[in-house]
Amino acid sequence: MSAKVVVSKRRNVNRQAIFLITLWPFPEDFFLSDPELKSKVPLEYLSHKEKYEEAVRKACLLFRKVIQLQNEGKGGMDNFREVLGGQLGSAILPDGNPITLHYVMFIPTLMGQGTIEQQAEWIQKAWNCDIIGTYAQTELGHGTFIRGLETVAKYDPKTEEFVLHSPTLTAYKWWPGGLGHSANYAVVVAQLYTQGKCHGIHPFVVQLRDEETHEPLPGIKIGEIGCKLGMNSTNNGYLGFDNVRIPRNYMLMKNSQVLPDGTYVKSPSSKLTYGTMIFVRVVLVQDAATYLKKASIIATRYSAIRHQSQIKPDQPEPQILDYVTQQYKLFPNIASCFAFQYAATWLWDTYNNITEELETGQLDNLPELHATACVLKAVSTADAAQGVEMLRLACGGHGYMTASNLPSTYGLVTAMCTYEGENTVLLLQTARFLVKMWQNKTNVYKLPTMKYLATALNRATPFEKSVEWVIAALQKTAAGKIDLANRHLNERVAKGQSYEDAWNNTSIELVSAAEVHGRTIIVEQFYNTVQGYKSRVSKELGTVLEQLLQLYAVNAALRCTGDFLRFTEVLGKDITVLQTWLEELLSQIRPNAVGLVDSFDMRDEILSSALGCYDGNVYERLFNEAQKSPLNAEPVNKSYNLYLKPFIKAQL
Ligand SMILES: CCCCCCCCCCCCCCCCCC(=O)SCCNC(=O)CCNC(=O)[C@H](O)C(C)(C)COP(=O)(O)OP(=O)(O)OC[C@H]1O[C@@H](n2cnc3c(N)ncnc32)[C@H](O)[C@@H]1OP(=O)(O)O
Numbered sequence: 001m002s003a004k005v006v007v008s009k010r011r012n013v014n015r016q017a018i019f020l021i022t023l024w025p026f027p028e029d030f031f032l033s034d035p036e037l038k039s040k041v042p043l044e045y046l047s048h049k050e051k052y053e054e055a056v057r058k059a060c061l062l063f064r065k066v067i068q069l070q071n072e073g074k075g076g077m078d079n080f081r082e083v084l085g086g087q088l089g090s091a092i093l094p095d096g097n098p099i100t101l102h103y104v105m106f107i108p109t110l111m112g113q114g115t116i117e118q119q120a121e122w123i124q125k126a127w128n129c130d131i132i133g134t135y136a137q138t139e140l141g142h143g144t145f146i147r148g149l150e151t152v153a154k155y156d157p158k159t160e161e162f163v164l165h166s167p168t169l170t171a172y173k174w175w176p177g178g179l180g181h182s183a184n185y186a187v188v189v190a191q192l193y194t195q196g197k198c199h200g201i202h203p204f205v206v207q208l209r210d211e212e213t214h215e216p217l218p219g220i221k222i223g224e225i226g227c228k229l230g231m232n233s234t235n236n237g238y239l240g241f242d243n244v245r246i247p248r249n250y251m252l253m254k255n256s257q258v259l260p261d262g263t264y265v266k267s268p269s270s271k272l273t274y275g276t277m278i279f280v281r282v283v284l285v286q287d288a289a290t291y292l293k294k295a296s297i298i299a300t301r302y303s304a305i306r307h308q309s310q311i312k313p314d315q316p317e318p319q320i321l322d323y324v325t326q327q328y329k330l331f332p333n334i335a336s337c338f339a340f341q342y343a344a345t346w347l348w349d350t351y352n353n354i355t356e357e358l359e360t361g362q363l364d365n366l367p368e369l370h371a372t373a374c375v376l377k378a379v380s381t382a383d384a385a386q387g388v389e390m391l392r393l394a395c396g397g398h399g400y401m402t403a404s405n406l407p408s409t410y411g412l413v414t415a416m417c418t419y420e421g422e423n424t425v426l427l428l429q430t431a432r433f434l435v436k437m438w439q440n441k442t443n444v445y446k447l448p449t450m451k452y453l454a455t456a457l458n459r460a461t462p463f464e465k466s467v468e469w470v471i472a473a474l475q476k477t478a479a480g481k482i483d484l485a486n487r488h489l490n491e492r493v494a495k496g497q498s499y500e501d502a503w504n505n506t507s508i509e510l511v512s513a514a515e516v517h518g519r520t521i522i523v524e525q526f527y528n529t530v531q532g533y534k535s536r537v538s539k540e541l542g543t544v545l546e547q548l549l550q551l552y553a554v555n556a557a558l559r560c561t562g563d564f565l566r567f568t569e570v571l572g573k574d575i576t577v578l579q580t581w582l583e584e585l586l587s588q589i590r591p592n593a594v595g596l597v598d599s600f601d602m603r604d605e606i607l608s609s610a611l612g613c614y615d616g617n618v619y620e621r622l623f624n625e626a627q628k629s630p631l632n633a634e635p636v637n638k639s640y641n642l643y644l645k646p647f648i649k650a651q652l
């Protein structure tokens with residue numbers, strides 16, 4: 001394979017940003033019409049081993065095709081984004097892609113953490129897929145608390161090498177995607193020791209397997225971690241080191257360095273090592289939107305086909321879409337798809353702007369970027385996971401069928417709540433930043449996502465039925481919750497608790513404050529986007545977008561009525577108005593519901609669902625899928641004669 005990648009020498013180029021610029025229409029058909037990218041047998045009927053082998057076959061073909069497009073000058077890095085993301089990627093590899101981490105974390109870490117020379121050495125090889133990498137950070141004993149990682153990289157100045165070692169079982173790397181049997185290299189995050197001192201965690205490039213035979217190298221203990229709730233083809237692995245030596249320049253040294261004599265040169269910020277995690281958290285908001293769109297299309301189309309019960313006696317069974325409770329399950333999730341999509345776009349732009357600043361050595365906005373990426377990743381993935389599950393339930397029994405593709409979509413989306421930072425932990429990171437800003441009010445005024453904190457608490461928010469009011473009320477609630485949590489924190493400290501104990505004892509309130517702050521950002525971005533669109537789209541489209549915005553906002557408000565009653569001037573009677581407003585919106589959106597999900601523009605092959613196809617032939621498809629069960633290949637299964645018959649005939 002040969003893909004030309006030019007490594008720019010300009011320091012201020014945001015190299016990770018080039019991933020996500022869409023320059024041309026993506027040729028889905030080039031992938032979806034390739035018979036080799038279709039599985040002959042539904043994946044669920046394959047063994048664990050066969051699933052993995054099939055996933056590797058498809059993944060290689062998939063990326064070969066992407067590289068072919070690139071070599072023909074048809075699109076660039078944006079093609080990688082399409083095949084890695086939840087839309088095309090999860091259609092072709094519904095149980096996960098064993099090479100994803102190579103593109104999503106290995107290459108971005110080389111780009112973000114390597115010196116120009118290291119990039120020149122590694123990136124071309126990685127882009128050409130001469131080597132396949134993963135990102136090995138989490139260990140059996142620690143995923144969240146990365147300062148507590150146990151893998152050691154000790155510098156030996158005599159040989160100018162690092163010696164990597166796993167001193168305990170809990171030091172084994174555990175979880176990295178593709179680590180089991182796919183990758184032959186990894187970025188390994190380990191505690192750096194030089195001149196007898198530990199300098200904390202740093203990234204190292206480590207070869208794991210022979211480039212020809214793929215046999216594990218001496219001192220490398222490696223394997224796959226086993227079956228999971230979902231993502232069973234991602235080949236998550238474990239990895240232990242027995243005094244494995246790597247050259248000095250295999251430590252990624254853009255931010256901190258170890259000189260040949262072992263002298264440690266400090267990074268301008270130790271948190272720059274965490275850069276790849278920010279990048280992935282940012283792109284996950286988009287992925288959360290994609291998975292929720294997928295489930296929303298399936299459940300909404302199915303709800304238009306499915307007839308059940310009666311609303312009035314003697315009348316035909318209605319489409320289940322006409323039940324208001326069903327609309328309540330579906331439409332707020334459709335609105336969330338728009339909300340997360342707009343938040344993702346805004347966050348991506350913010351990320352680009354701030355990483356460009358970082359490249360010039362300006363770190364002022366890094367804390368806000370971190371806090372914002374954490375909260376948006378946490379809120380969007382949690383809501384998407386809950387939403388997909390609700391949409392699955394909204395399809396009744398058929399939603400429980402693998403053929404609906406909802407169980408496997410849930411398996412993919414719920415993993416996002418844990419990986420790349422467990423959601424509660426991320427909300428606590430945001431809370432840490434909010435409290436800091438709250439305590440030091442002068443900074444609050446400068447930061448775009450925090451500006452509201454300067455005035456929100458003292459601003460009057462008399463109730464009115466408008467999105468502007470919902471935003472003001474959410475802001476006031478977030479400010480009120482931060483203020484209260486901060487007061488409780490201080491009270492606990494005043495009573496003699498250490499700050500850390502007081503923090504832990506206040507953490508339920510802190511998490512809740514951060515969550516409302518995240519929802520405030522999302523509603524505000526939705527509002528800003530719709531205001532921007534209004535003059536550019538037809539009146540009819542403007543009206544529908546406005547309805548979706550209102551639905552998202554009023555639903556967000558109704559989710560925190562208790563907090564509104566505590567922190568704003570809202571009264572019980574106003575909640576009734578909010579409830580009626582929600583019900584009005586459900587009925588306004590009803591005629592456009594199917595059109596709205598059609599607008600997400602996902603082909604049947606991408607939905608991969610017997611319930612969600614464009615033509616609505618739900619029952620035929622379910623029946624056809626049932627015929628694919630290997631049990632139906634023979635009229636009588638051998639277990640009848642072996643077990644059932646003797647059991648039935650026996651005199652018990
Ligand atoms: C071609 C590609 C295109 C892409 C296409 C799209 C396709 C998408 C497909 C997606 C598939 C993704 C598959 C990914 C699989 C998952 C991979 C993983 O999980 S990998 C494994 C992922 N693992 C995880 O995510 C582990 C989660 N754990 C952690 O990140 C950390 O342990 C921690 C943040 C919780 C604490 O860290 P700790 O060092 O204990 O820090 P303290 O709490 O003591 O705070 C100290 C100070 O540091 C500050 N600060 C902190 N972080 C940052 C930051 N990033 N920055 C800046 N600052 C930061 C903090 O604010 C505070 O400031 P101050 O108040 O003092 O001023």
Ligand SMILES: Cc1cc2nc3c(=O)[nH]c(=O)nc-3n(C[C@H](O)[C@H](O)[C@H](O)COP(=O)(O)OP(=O)(O)OC[C@H]3O[C@@H](n4cnc5c(N)ncnc54)[C@H](O)[C@@H]3O)c2cc1C
Nearest residue numbers: 135136137138142143144175176177415419420421422424
């Ligand atoms: C599908 C999948 C793929 C993954 N891929 C990779 C990969 O490619 N590379 C990689 O390195 N890792 C990977 N991971 C690991 C992932 O990043 C970690 O699982 C994640 O960071 C959470 O860490 P943990 O598992 O240690 O959870 P824990 O931290 O043990 O969480 C358990 C509970 O403890 C709570 N908790 C922990 N710390 C705190 C705290 N400070 N305050 C309050 N509560 C706390 C959490 O909220 C949670 O409820 C993957 C994980 C999954 C599920």
